[in-house]
Each structure stands twice: as structure tokens, then as C-alpha cells.
Amino acid sequence: MKLYAKTIPHTLPDWATTVTESADLFEVEINDEHPDFQSLLEELETEIEPGITGVKAEDLCSRLGIEMSNSSLQQLVEQAQTLISLIATHPDYKQLLDEGYQPDLNIADASTTLTYLEWELERNQKPSV
Numbered sequence: 001m002k003l004y005a006k007t008i009p010h011t012l013p014d015w016a017t018t019v020t021e022s023a024d025l026f027e028v029e030i031n032d033e034h035p036d037f038q039s040l041l042e043e044l045e046t047e048i049e050p051g052i053t054g055v056k057a058e059d060l061c062s063r064l065g066i067e068m069s070n071s072s073l074q075q076l077v078e079q080a081q082t083l084i085s086l087i088a089t090h091p092d093y094k095q096l097l098d099e100g101y102q103p104d105l106n107i108a109d110a111s112t113t114l115t116y117l118e119w120e121l122e123r124n125q126k127p128s129v
Contacts, residue, residue, distance in 0.1 A: 001030040003057070009065035013037070016064065022086060025079050028066065074121050077114050084111050 005026045008018060015034035020027040030037060044055045044063065061068050087093055088107045 001032045003028045003030065003061065003066065003068070005061065005066040005068055007067040012064065022082065026066075074118070077118050077121070081111065081114050081118075084114070 002019070005028060006024065008026050008028060012018065012028070013036060015031040015037045017029050017031075018026055019029045032038075040060070040063065041055050044059050045053055046056065046059070048054050048056065057068065084107055088111075093107075
């Protein structure tokens with residue numbers, strides 16, 4: 001399981017690891033099979049809606065001292081574009097391509113999708129005439 005956060009504490013439990021830190025965003029990977037994490041889930045479990053129990057991400061992050069990213073959609077799209085650029089230039093990704101990796105959709109498709117989303121967001125922010 002992964003969480004994306006704006007801030008994290010200096011120390012995380014042994015079942016949580018910071019995977020990446022870029023574009024003002026921390027990617028935290030959670031070993032959701034770790035017994036200590038399972039105990040925490042049981043402790044935080046609550047009724048989210050009538051008949052539905054679970055753990056709210058807000059409660060989990062609060063307990064961990066993690067501030068969730070509450071960025072605007074525009075900021076998230078910009079961050080995603082940055083991450084896609086990092087993936088496209090990553091040596092491991094290039095190696096996969098060299099070895100014949102040919103997905104139906106590629107990095108350029110993902111980037112184009114985000115560009116279209118950015119355009120739509122910009123169009124919707126302009127006042128109607």
C-alpha cells in the first residue's frame with residue numbers, strides 16, 4: 001500500500017518506508033502485512049458509513065504524523081507530469097524499452113492525457129463571457 005504525503009516525520013515505523021521524494025511529494029510504502037500495522041488498523045477501525053467499517057486515511061496519517069497532500073487538481077497534475085518525466089528518463093525504464101518492453105500505452109500517452117487534463121482545467125478556470 002502506498003500513501004502520498006506533503007510532510008512526514010523524521011522517523012517512520014519499521015513497516016513504513018519513504019520510497020521517493022520529489023515534486024514536493026513523499027511516496028510512503030506501507031508493508032500492510034506487518035503485524036504492527038495490522039494492530040494499528042484494528043485499533044483505528046471505525047464505522048465509516050452505516051454497515052461499512054474501515055480505517056480513514058486521515059486517521060491513519062494523523063497517527064503516523066503524516067500530512068496528506070491536499071493539493072489542488074492542477075498541482076497534482078503538475079506533480080504527475082514531473083514524475084512521468086522522471087520515469088521516462090530513468091535508466092531502469094530505458095533498459096526495459098531496450099529489452100523489448102512495448103506497452104499498449106506508453107509514457108508519452110500518459111503525459112498527453114495529463115496535458116489534456118491541464119488544458120481542461122485551464123479552460124474551466126476562465127470566466128464565462
